Amino acid sequence: MQSILLRILVLFLVLPGAAMATSSAYGEKIYNPGMLTPVDSKLMVHIDQPAPDFTLASVSGKPIRLSQYKGKKNVLISFIPAAWTPVCSDQWPGYNIARPLFEAHDTILLGISVDNIPTLFAWTKEMGTLWFDVLSDFWPHGQTAATYGVLRSNGTAERALILVDKQGIIRFIHVSDINIRPDLGMIMDALKKLPQ
């Protein structure tokens, strides 16, 4: 009994607060899932391997295939856990104003979520006009996330960044604590290291 009480006490002491500053842009529409297990999947890809190809439906209506950018652009794939949640809702709007930084490194961005297209359509509308494509990994559910090893046990994805160079090779992987937004500076450092 004493051991159980002590475990509860330790959990209470170390449980961090939700680190988020949700934009007022979404009003009361954001669902707060609270603190989540930081990472809940096993990565299936590694740096220097060819990025597994995929074709996914996009909010813009056109299907997007990763390999269509081979030989043309570097691609930063941004997996986010779920639409209408606090950290995710403020991640892509930041990348939206950082477009010149991505373009300076000849890089495009592909946002991927396991939500369906109508949900992603409504959610991204609240962000303004995004310059990059937002793709739905809804059906077969989370197949692309699972291929990369970033599908969580509850069917959402990790907050993960995969940088693929123009040869289609993975050059950078960052699976973040799901509760924390990755730093833009870290992404720019990864872009600077891409082969010229």
Add this chain to the structure above:
Amino acid sequence: MTMKKFLSLLLLLGLLNPWATWSEPTKNFGKMDLGFSLPAPEEASQAKYLGLDTDPFLLNQVEAKILIIEIFSMYCPICQREADDVNKLFDLIQKNPLLKDQVKLIGIGAGNSAYEVEFFKENYQIKFPLFSDTKFAIHKRIGEVGTPHFIGLKIDQNKGFENFYSQSGEIADPKEFLETLIKASGLKL
């Protein structure tokens, strides 16, 4: 440890633990904990603007009668959209000889790294000092407000400060916002 003692300890920790009330909205801006310090800006002109002779500094050490604090995030669509309006607010203050030395403006980037704050500053050509709050330490102390959020402080460098204004969401009209804020301060500037 008996169950009774354990529950008493848990209750005490609940009162002391800063995380315990993270999801509570700020209902009383007077209860915001604004007793934090900030590093003096590296840019000499910005340190001069704030009239600082100490680093780090407390908010009541800013040389002004009113300090406006914008809690923003580089990632917040409204903060992005209204960055030009906040710049206009700064210009309105600076161009008014009666206000420019008495009303100062700073921004704190909630959860934004130094890189992100600098990018936001450059992207929108922001002229007033911005500070990074990478780990949300300040954001937690002020009640985890949404962004943007504006706070008005009356400053008395000897006595401290009084938090007299708190507003969530965009300022809409910079001129109207400034007039409202000065009126709310009760000061004759």
